[in-house]
Amino acid sequence: MPEFVLRVGSRSAQGMRSNNEDNLVVDVRQQLFVVADGMGGQDRGEVASAMAVDLIPRIVHARLENHESADRALLHAMLDTNKAIVDSGRSQPEGRRMGTTAVVALFHDGQVYISSLGDSRAYLVRGYDVKQLTVDHSVAQALVASGALTVEEARFSPYQHVLHKFLGCAELNGATEVSPFTPQVGDRLLLATDGMTNHISEEDLRIGPKLHPDPQTWVDLLVQKALDHGSRDNVTGVVIAFEQAP
Numbered sequence: 001m002p003e004f005v006l007r008v009g010s011r012s013a014q015g016m017r018s019n020n021e022d023n024l025v026v027d028v029r030q031q032l033f034v035v036a037d038g039m040g041g042q043d044r045g046e047v048a049s050a051m052a053v054d055l056i057p058r059i060v061h062a063r064l065e066n067h068e069s070a071d072r073a074l075l076h077a078m079l080d081t082n083k084a085i086v087d088s089g090r091s092q093p094e095g096r097r098m099g100t101t102a103v104v105a106l107f108h109d110g111q112v113y114i115s116s117l118g119d120s121r122a123y124l125v126r127g128y129d130v131k132q133l134t135v136d137h138s139v140a141q142a143l144v145a146s147g148a149l150t151v152e153e154a155r156f157s158p159y160q161h162v163l164h165k166f167l168g169c170a171e172l173n174g175a176t177e178v179s180p181f182t183p184q185v186g187d188r189l190l191l192a193t194d195g196m197t198n199h200i201s202e203e204d205l206r207i208g209p210k211l212h213p214d215p216q217t218w219v220d221l222l223v224q225k226a227l228d229h230g231s232r233d234n235v236t237g238v239v240i241a242f243e244q245a246p
């Protein structure tokens with residue numbers, strides 16, 4: 001098994017919005033990375049995504065210290081953060097409740113553990129292969145999965161941005177998953193909010209790491225591309241490069 005050095009680039013852009021409800025964390029010590037896209041009236045979306053990037057690393061750390069396995073630690077971090085956001089919302093009047101997406105990657109003992117709620121995504125770029133590792137928890141995607149809509153119809157569905165699973169979801173009932181993969185030297189992992197993923201192509205992901213091996217350079221270009229392509233949303237990405245240790 002190769003020894004890896006992880007190099008990481010990250011950027012979050014407010015874009016044309018009056019505030020930035022996206023948040024990210026690059027936790028180098030734990031090799032844990034989170035991208036979150038908050039939802040809610042007034043400033044509540046920002047509060048929810050800030051809670052996610054604050055709580056998830058702290059809960060993972062505490063549970064790993066307590067000798068839990070990485071997948072259980074991450075699973076519980078998602079469930080406990082969900083509960084914290086639901087509880088925090090309960091103290092607020094209706095209309096000030098909140099939620100957030102979160103896509104998380106944890107590199108631990110040679111494996112990468114991915115968990116996601118909402119429609120922020122993780123992509124693995126390996127050589128010229130691009131693989132989306134997460135499923136969008138949007139109503140439109142659920143209708144595609146059940147055969148009610150085609151992929152093309154879903155792109156224009158009013159339900160494309162309606163989420164049925166996210167952090168801050170009172171009816172989550174433990175419904176979240178953690179899936180691991182074994183990284184290879186040269187892999188690029190991208191975590192991104194929909195403000196980015198709606199405005200970049202699979203070709204951008206396939207070619208980008210070859211043209212821009214430095215992860216910070218590449219994520220800067222991806223953010224700029226999404227903005228240049230008319231993203232009116234906040235745009236956020238984290239790129240993790242798995243390189244051979246010297």
Ligand code: CA
Nearest residue numbers: 037194195233
């Ligand atoms: Ca967004």
